[in-house]
Amino acid sequence: MQLPCCRTGPRVMTQASDTAGGDGVRPSLAELIALRAAVQGRRAARHGRHGASGHALSPMRGRGMEYAESREYVAGDDARHIDWRLTARTGRAHTKLYQAERERLTLLVADTPPTLYFGTRVRFKSVQAARAGAVAAWAAVRDGDRIAALRGSRREPPVTPAGGPRGALRALDALVRWYGARPDDDDGLDTALEHAARLLRPGSRLVVLADAQSVPSIPARRWTGLAQHHEVIVLLMTDPLEMAPPDALLPFRGGAARIELDLARPAQRRQWSAQFAEPVARALAALPSRGVRVQALSTDAASDAWLPLLGQPRPLVA
Numbered sequence: 001m002q003l004p005c006c007r008t009g010p011r012v013m014t015q016a017s018d019t020a021g022g023d024g025v026r027p028s029l030a031e032l033i034a035l036r037a038a039v040q041g042r043r044a045a046r047h048g049r050h051g052a053s054g055h056a057l058s059p060m061r062g063r064g065m066e067y068a069e070s071r072e073y074v075a076g077d078d079a080r081h082i083d084w085r086l087t088a089r090t091g092r093a094h095t096k097l098y099q100a101e102r103e104r105l106t107l108l109v110a111d112t113p114p115t116l117y118f119g120t121r122v123r124f125k126s127v128q129a130a131r132a133g134a135v136a137a138w139a140a141v142r143d144g145d146r147i148a149a150l151r152g153s154r155r156e157p158p159v160t161p162a163g164g165p166r167g168a169l170r171a172l173d174a175l176v177r178w179y180g181a182r183p184d185d186d187d188g189l190d191t192a193l194e195h196a197a198r199l200l201r202p203g204s205r206l207v208v209l210a211d212a213q214s215v216p217s218i219p220a221r222r223w224t225g226l227a228q229h230h231e232v233i234v235l236l237m238t239d240p241l242e243m244a245p246p247d248a249l250l251p252f253r254g255g256a257a258r259i260e261l262d263l264a265r266p267a268q269r270r271q272w273s274a275q276f277a278e279p280v281a282r283a284l285a286a287l288p289s290r291g292v293r294v295q296a297l298s299t300d301a302a303s304d305a306w307l308p309l310l311g312q313p314r315p316l317v318a
Contacts, residue, residue: 024123026180027130032172035131038304039138070094104203105161106140108133108149108171109196110178111189111210116237117182121300125237129209130179131303132235136207137168139310147171148199151178152192153185158199189214193222205231212236212279212296220290224317227291233309234287234294242276243298245269288315 022031070083073093083094110133116126123131133149140147147167150158151174159174161167189210196206206226215236226232245263252259263269280296287294291314295306 022123022127024119024127026124027127027176029172029176032130032134032175033169035134035303036138036141036168038135038302039142039307042139042142042307070096103163104143104145104205105199105201106136106143106145106147106205106207107196107200108136108147108175109189109192109206109208109210110149110151110175111192111208111214112151112178112183112186113189113211113214114182115213116179116211119239119299120241121239121298123299125211125239125299126179126182128297128299128301128303129235129237130175132237132297132306133175133207133209134168134172135304135307136233137171139307140205141165141168145205149174150192150195150199151183152187152189152195153183154187154191155185156183158195188217190218190222193218193226197222197226200226200230202229203231204229206233208232208234210234210236212238212283213275215283215287216279220286223287223290223292227314227317231314232292233306234283234292235306236280236283236294236296237299238276238280238296239299243280245272289317291315291317 022028070086071094073082073087073095077095081096083096086094110129112126116129117124119125119127137147137149141164144163146161146163147170148159148161149171150156159170162170189208193208200206215234223232247264247269250261250263252261261268261272263272284294284296293309293312293315295309297303297306
């Protein structure tokens with residue numbers, strides 16, 4: 001059962017006081033900038049490579065904060081880094097090497113299927129995706145990351161990585177464009193993830209803003225491959241009507257067409273659940289086994305409700 005989930009669909013849009021200056025239908029740059037306050041004051045968690053925030057560890061050996069190994073002293077080495085214990089034990093001078101630090105990349109991947117441009121509570125799912133992406137961008141600024149963004153388009157290049165507020169604002173501007181009106185050249189989430197895999201370097205953070213109905217088209221090996229080398233977070237945008245429809249006759253309008261669904265009938269409710277609720281449940285169950293952190297984010301939830309995922313260890317791969 002495919003329903004018309006477009007801007008001409010049902011718009012209840014209650015509890016709109018949480019839109020922070022937006023209308024809930026299209027994201028505004030002002031409301032995305034205002035979300036910086038939601039990130040400030042939250043301490044960045046550090047839990048190793050795939051749960052860390054801040055500078056990532058480079059495979060290069062050099063000066064840094066993390067001890068890597070010791071080797072025999074050579075002329076020109078800094079005497080302050082001599083490994084005195086190993087020198088005493090071997091009788092030969094050794095120097096300590098440290099893991100060099102580099103800026104990590106936070107990459108936002110925007111899923112833009114027609115099903116996201118819909119909503120009945122507070123805001124459209126597309127607006128919630130933009131807001132969640134803004135929270136991720138501001139968290140990256142807090143953590144000292146560079147920020148980039150892309151969507152599933154073979155024609156539009158990604159937003160190139162940049163650090164600080166400048167990098168965040170470039171990503172936010174893209175989110176406003178992508179989620180303000182549905183792009184007509186959407187090639188799908190798998191295309192976006194394929195592109196992301198070519199841009200990422202080990203230790204990067206990948207935040208995917210998605211509709212659960214896009215997830216089944218992604219091969220399981222894609223998630224496993226990404227999570228093996230990167231911190232991967234998937235946020236699934238949901239709407240209360242999709243997850244818990246009323247036990248009543250529900251009218252829809254898409255363009256000139258009008259559809260009425262009798263959700264009091266068990267068969268109709270099963271079809272509804274198969275279309276909306278079950279893809280969410282399957283994604284929530286399957287993705288952690290691929291090493292991916294995942295959370296459903298309802299349109300009436302706080303846009304920063306997913307931030308605790310940043311402090312969690314990477315799920316164990318089955």
